[in-house]
Amino acid sequence: MAETFSHFAYFVTVFLMMAGLFIVIARGNLIKKLIGLSIFQTSVYLLYVAPGKLLGGTAPIIAEGYHVYSNPLPHVLILTAIVVGVATLALGLALAVRIREAYGTIEEDEITALDDRIDTAEAQP
Amino acid sequence: MALTVLVLARLRNLFSVIVLAGIYSFLTATVLVALDAVDVAMTEAAVGAGVSTVLLLGALYLCRSEEARPVHRPWLPLAISASTGALLIHGALGLPDFADPQAPIHQHVAPRYLQNEVDIPNVVTAVLASFRGYDTLGETTVVFTAGAGIIALLRRRRGKDGDDAK
Amino acid sequence: MRSELVLRVIGKLLIPFILLFAVYVQFHGDFGPGGGFQAGVIFAAGIVFYALIFGLVNARKIIPDWLVETMLALGVLIYIGVGLAGILLGGAFLDYFVLSADPVHGQHRGIFWVEVGVAVTVCGVMLKIFYMFTSRSRADGPGDD
Numbered sequence: 001m002a003e004t005f006s007h008f009a010y011f012v013t014v015f016l017m018m019a020g021l022f023i024v025i026a027r028g029n030l031i032k033k034l035i036g037l038s039i040f041q042t043s044v045y046l047l048y049v050a051p052g053k054l055l056g057g058t059a060p061i062i063a064e065g066y067h068v069y070s071n072p073l074p075h076v077l078i079l080t081a082i083v084v085g086v087a088t089l090a091l092g093l094a095l096a097v098r099i100r101e102a103y104g105t106i107e108e109d110e111i112t113a114l115d116d117r118i119d120t121a122e123a124q125p
Numbered sequence: 126m127a128l129t130v131l132v133l134a135r136l137r138n139l140f141s142v143i144v145l146a147g148i149y150s151f152l153t154a155t156v157l158v159a160l161d162a163v164d165v166a167m168t169e170a171a172v173g174a175g176v177s178t179v180l181l182l183g184a185l186y187l188c189r190s191e192e193a194r195p196v197h198r199p200w201l202p203l204a205i206s207a208s209t210g211a212l213l214i215h216g217a218l219g220l221p222d223f224a225d226p227q228a229p230i231h232q233h234v235a236p237r238y239l240q241n242e243v244d245i246p247n248v249v250t251a252v253l254a255s256f257r258g259y260d261t262l263g264e265t266t267v268v269f270t271a272g273a274g275i276i277a278l279l280r281r282r283r284g285k286d287g288d289d290a291k
Numbered sequence: 292m293r294s295e296l297v298l299r300v301i302g303k304l305l306i307p308f309i310l311l312f313a314v315y316v317q318f319h320g321d322f323g324p325g326g327g328f329q330a331g332v333i334f335a336a337g338i339v340f341y342a343l344i345f346g347l348v349n350a351r352k353i354i355p356d357w358l359v360e361t362m363l364a365l366g367v368l369i370y371i372g373v374g375l376a377g378i379l380l381g382g383a384f385l386d387y388f389v390l391s392a393d394p395v396h397g398q399h400r401g402i403f404w405v406e407v408g409v410a411v412t413v414c415g416v417m418l419k420i421f422y423m424f425t426s427r428s429r430a431d432g433p434g435d436d
Contacts, residue, residue: 059324061322061323061324079326079328082328083328083413087416090420093424094423094424097424097427
């Protein structure tokens with residue numbers, strides 16, 4: 001039981017990660033898939049930041065009177081990850097918009113069906 | 126946060142899904158403050174709940190759809206997610222305890238960063254800009270490339286109105 | 292019409308403070324939470340707020356397209372410029388110690404300019420993405436199949 005408390009952060013992270021993964025796999029709508037992907041990324045941020053925390057510590061800004069600081073290294077890595085994540089989200093959304101204009105839909109099943117139709121139409125000259 | 130995500134997975138109205146995603150980002154920012162990551166929380170709140178929501182709403186306006194009713198029962202994805210989750214939890218049990226001062230993460234480089242060689246109180250900024258300046262250069266280039274990619278994707282060609290890029 | 296009036300008044304009150312806060316976060320990033328990324332995003336958010344209330348045309352008059360595209364590239368160039376300045380002054384790429392007579396002061400300068408570069412690029416990218424998404428009309432491309 002002590003295991004559950006000391007590793008609670010990891011359990012939460014894994015749950016959120018699996019929820020994001022489920023949304024990406026199981027839902028067909030492109031925009032929802034992208035949101036699921038961003039949920040996945042957010043869970044990874046928690047995975048990185050949680051081990052850096054020290055009980056009784058404070059934010060890693062050096063000030064008088066504080067001796068214990070939480071580890072600043074994961075913060076740096078996650079800062080980069082957040083900005084890169086939103087950049088890829090924007091690119092994914094731009095692709096979704098273009099797909100919408102080309103196919104008329106952003107549901108995965110319908111896009112695949114349209115593609116198959118185009119392929120069979122091209123196969124018969 | 127878990128509740129937000131579960132409801133998000135079930136909802137079909139995309140506007141509510143986007144609003145829930147914004148709520149989820151704010152909750153993440155709060156949790157990050159509780160974990161003493163103030164810089165990260167500020168960035169997550171600004172980027173995840175601010176810019177990200179605006180972009181999603183813009184894309185939703187252009188795509189104007191609601192999610193279709195799922196045709197197949199999601200048993201296989203549920204099984205995959207559950208088994209992957211079980212594997213990950215089994216692996217995570219070997220990770221250090223929460224807030225363990227003896228964890229390897231605190232041993233090697235972090236004490237040196239915290240010794241404040243460059244005389245800047247915000248250690249995260251010092252590490253980001255000085256100790257790990259190369260990574261930040263790479264990241265700025267990635268952001269720039271994403272911007273250039275979006276320009277390339279969404280650019281409108283000059284020409285007649287019907288002559289749009291397909 | 293009344294709700295628009297409220298939005299306009301609140302916008303006029305808040306937007307200067309948002310932009311000022313972005314500049315504060317940028318320069319105070321050495322002493323408190325903050326730094327380049329946050330400042331760039333908050334500045335872009337302020338301009339987005341303005342565009343949402345007063346219209347995209349007005350926002351484009353204030354921050355025209357060529358300025359946004361210049362900001363995109365300028366930030367990366369500033370960053371690389373700081374690195375090259377390190378080389379020209381005798382050190383390695385992105386070496387801040389040689390940027391001034393006193394090494395610690397050189398660090399301060401290097402970090403200042405690097406953060407400025409990052410903020411400019413991030414702000415430019417966020418604004419450009421917003422402009423691209425909102426200037427595209429629903430009628431582009433083929434309609435519903």
